[in-house]
Amino acid sequence: MSNPKYKRVLLKISGEALAGDAGRGLDFDVIGRVCEVIKKCSAEGVQVGVVVGGGNFWRGVKDGGDKMERTRADHMGMLATTLNCLAVADVLEQHGVPVRVQTAIEMRSIAEPYIRSRAIRHLEKGRVVIFGCGTGNPFFSTDTAAVLRAAEIDADVILLAKNIDGVYSADPRKDASAVKYDAITYDEILAQHLEVMDSTATSLSMDNKIPVVLFALKDPENIYRVVMGEKIGTVIKE
Numbered sequence: 001m002s003n004p005k006y007k008r009v010l011l012k013i014s015g016e017a018l019a020g021d022a023g024r025g026l027d028f029d030v031i032g033r034v035c036e037v038i039k040k041c042s043a044e045g046v047q048v049g050v051v052v053g054g055g056n057f058w059r060g061v062k063d064g065g066d067k068m069e070r071t072r073a074d075h076m077g078m079l080a081t082t083l084n085c086l087a088v089a090d091v092l093e094q095h096g097v098p099v100r101v102q103t104a105i106e107m108r109s110i111a112e113p114y115i116r117s118r119a120i121r122h123l124e125k126g127r128v129v130i131f132g133c134g135t136g137n138p139f140f141s142t143d144t145a146a147v148l149r150a151a152e153i154d155a156d157v158i159l160l161a162k163n164i165d166g167v168y169s170a171d172p173r174k175d176a177s178a179v180k181y182d183a184i185t186y187d188e189i190l191a192q193h194l195e196v197m198d199s200t201a202t203s204l205s206m207d208n209k210i211p212v213v214l215f216a217l218k219d220p221e222n223i224y225r226v227v228m229g230e231k232i233g234t235v236i237k238e
């Protein structure tokens, strides 16, 4: 019998990743493949919490810019994450995976409000919990929400599934000499100003000593590989 490395994980999926090649909206082929792998992890007894971004619909200040007041633009971003939560939850259910959506901003007729103890209970019962609306506060990101929820539910690791396969010394799309790290510390990330997560998320995970594994979502099977302890992507630790 296989033995997963982690018992409880927090998977962060950016909105962009759910959009596939189109970059906007939802690609249900991609979502289906991701949900298939989440199911595989659950079947191994791994408890899976998920935070999804919203960038495939609306990116707060980046899309609102000077056309909108920042707080309201961020409210729209948090609503966008909820669209993704509902899509992922629906596809998980289609795959026979029990799932609950909990949102940081109450919308009781479509999701549970976020309640930590209840989320943990769901996880213990083998249900996937998808956390919507980020932190519930403007001026934050869903990366920060992922770290916050990981700390609250006492996750063993944050799985940062991105459209890049690890942390590099520079942007590999712009700098051919960029090298990929197998492991890196939070201090090095902050000192080198590497764009892994925003600085709020990085500091929060550093302060709470939560390891992060960053890897490419392009092959969703990578989620399972990391959960089972295969060394791919970049491990970020103290």
Ligand code: UDP
Pocket: 013, 014, 015, 016, 052, 053, 054, 055, 056, 058, 059, 060, 061, 073, 074, 075, 076, 077, 078, 080, 081, 133, 134, 135, 136, 137, 138, 139, 140, 141, 142, 143, 145
């Ligand atoms: N957002 C927010 N507070 C949070 C999380 C998200 O205001 O705690 C808003 C913010 O406008 C952000 C948008 O929601 O730009 C979408 O989240 P994010 O950019 O993190 O999504 P991703 O890039 O991961 O798809």
